[in-house]
Amino acid sequence: MIENSYIEINKKALKNNYEFIRNLIGANCELTSVVKGNAYGHGIKNFVPTAHECGVKSFAVFSATEAKEILDTGLDFSRIMIMGNIDNDQLSWAVENDIEVYVFDQLRLSNIALQAAKQGKKAKVHIEVETGLNRTGFNRKDLTKTLEFIRNNKDSVEISGMCSHLAGAENIANYYRINKQIKRFDNLEKVFQEQEVTAGKNHLACSAAMLNYPKTVKDLVRIGILQYGLWPSKEVKMAYMVKNKVMEDPLIPVLSWKSKVMSTKIVKMGEYVGYGNSLLAETDMRIATIPVGYSDGFARSLSNQGKVIIAGHRLDVVGIVNMNLCIVDVTNAEEVKIGDEVVMIGEQNGTNISVASFSDFSNQLNYELLTRLPNDIPRIITK
Ligand SMILES: *Cc1c(COP(=O)(O)O)cnc(C)c1O
Numbered sequence: 001m002i003e004n005s006y007i008e009i010n011k012k013a014l015k016n017n018y019e020f021i022r023n024l025i026g027a028n029c030e031l032t033s034v035v036k037g038n039a040y041g042h043g044i045k046n047f048v049p050t051a052h053e054c055g056v057k058s059f060a061v062f063s064a065t066e067a068k069e070i071l072d073t074g075l076d077f078s079r080i081m082i083m084g085n086i087d088n089d090q091l092s093w094a095v096e097n098d099i100e101v102y103v104f105d106q107l108r109l110s111n112i113a114l115q116a117a118k119q120g121k122k123a124k125v126h127i128e129v130e131t132g133l134n135r136t137g138f139n140r141k142d143l144t145k146t147l148e149f150i151r152n153n154k155d156s157v158e159i160s161g162m163c164s165h166l167a168g169a170e171n172i173a174n175y176y177r178i179n180k181q182i183k184r185f186d187n188l189e190k191v192f193q194e195q196e197v198t199a200g201k202n203h204l205a206c207s208a209a210m211l212n213y214p215k216t217v218k219d220l221v222r223i224g225i226l227q228y229g230l231w232p233s234k235e236v237k238m239a240y241m242v243k244n245k246v247m248e249d250p251l252i253p254v255l256s257w258k259s260k261v262m263s264t265k266i267v268k269m270g271e272y273v274g275y276g277n278s279l280l281a282e283t284d285m286r287i288a289t290i291p292v293g294y295s296d297g298f299a300r301s302l303s304n305q306g307k308v309i310i311a312g313h314r315l316d317v318v319g320i321v322n323m324n325l326c327i328v329d330v331t332n333a334e335e336v337k338i339g340d341e342v343v344m345i346g347e348q349n350g351t352n353i354s355v356a357s358f359s360d361f362s363n364q365l366n367y368e369l370l371t372r373l374p375n376d377i378p379r380i381i382t383k
Contacts, residue, residue, distance in 0.1 A: 005291070007043070009381050017251055025217050033056045035059050036061050036063075046379040057077050064086040067099050080098075080100065082094065101125055102126045104138060132184060133166065133181070134167075147197050159197055171235060202219050203219060210223065260341060289328075296374060302317055303319065305361040309349075
């Protein structure tokens with residue numbers, strides 16, 4: 001079968017990134033791999049087993065559906081944690097499979113306790129506390145009642161963790177707000193101690209927090225973007241490299257995205273290329289068509305903006321990005337021919353296009369571009 005494009009997942013890069021993270025957090029902190037958004041586009045089905053081979057057995061997702069995908073790999077896990085959405089009628093399934101669930105309101109807590117009681121089993125919950133993100137989480141004033149409920153239902157609920165999320169640790173402009181959140185979290189840790197409930201693992205840090213606010217590295221860190229070899233923001237990268245006096249990026253991107261040239265042809269001077277009039281050939285031009293378009297996650301905003309690599313040349317995407325195709329100017333790359341490898345993300349003969357560079361072309365965030373890569377693009381693990 002001919003694929004329009006494919007994604008490579010590089011295991012050596014992943015290993016390198018885990019080593020980098022583990023060195024920062026030390027031996028007593030648990031690294032939980034965040035694989036929401038289909039493992040940031042890397043594909044849960046392929047990424048989780050590869051991470052597992054690198055020694056990671058603790059995973060966090062947004063939804064029950066994603067948790068099920070992890071379970072379906074059939075591997076042994078030390079932790080699968082749902083940080084977001086789970087339906088009432090999936091709670092029983094979660095308890096049965098030892099899936100840990102964030103709770104941020106009394107309703108979910110009561111419901112999961114009820115399901116656990118029916119099974120004669122303990123539900124494993126993470127108590128999310130409000131520290132200032134103002135999204136989900138128990139407010140301080142409700143916490144005493146919540147912890148009392150848990151004490152009274154010891155046989156059906158067990159606290160696996162207490163946690164909160166920061167409101168933009170990747171941007172120094174949020175410094176004041178983040179520090180306030182950290183202080184609140186530290187105070188709430190004391191509340192848990194006073195209420196004499198064992199809080200399990202305390203966790204607050206995402207990638208940016210781990211780097212910018214080392215104090216947020218508690219018993220566990222929830223690491224998404226960094227494990228994939230990408231920085232939460234340029235600012236975080238620069239801050240790390242300057243502070244640690246390193247000249248070379250310590251991370252290696254895990255994902256590459258590639259395709260092949262489908263066709264080439266000459267367009268005469270004075271003709272328009274592709275739909276409409278967005279590109280006028282000002283000389284005789286040679287173009288190559290690539291079977292990758294916005295339905296594949298190659299954003300329409302890359303029209304006349306994007307770059308790809310063919311035959312070692314960094315080349316311009318010209319005209320409008322179509323649903324299934326884009327057009328590349330190969331006028332000055334004579335050797336380009338049908339079947340040549342095209343790199344949308346990754347490296348070819350020492351030339352590189354990073355995910356981060358897409359934000360320069362199209363204002364698309366690292367995170368957004370990756371999660372828009374469709375699940376049906378084949379993922380291939382490389383060594
Ligand atoms: C996505 C997410 C993370 C991971 O964030 P990164 O910036 O990718 O490291 C951590 N915690 C929560 C609650 C999240 O939603």
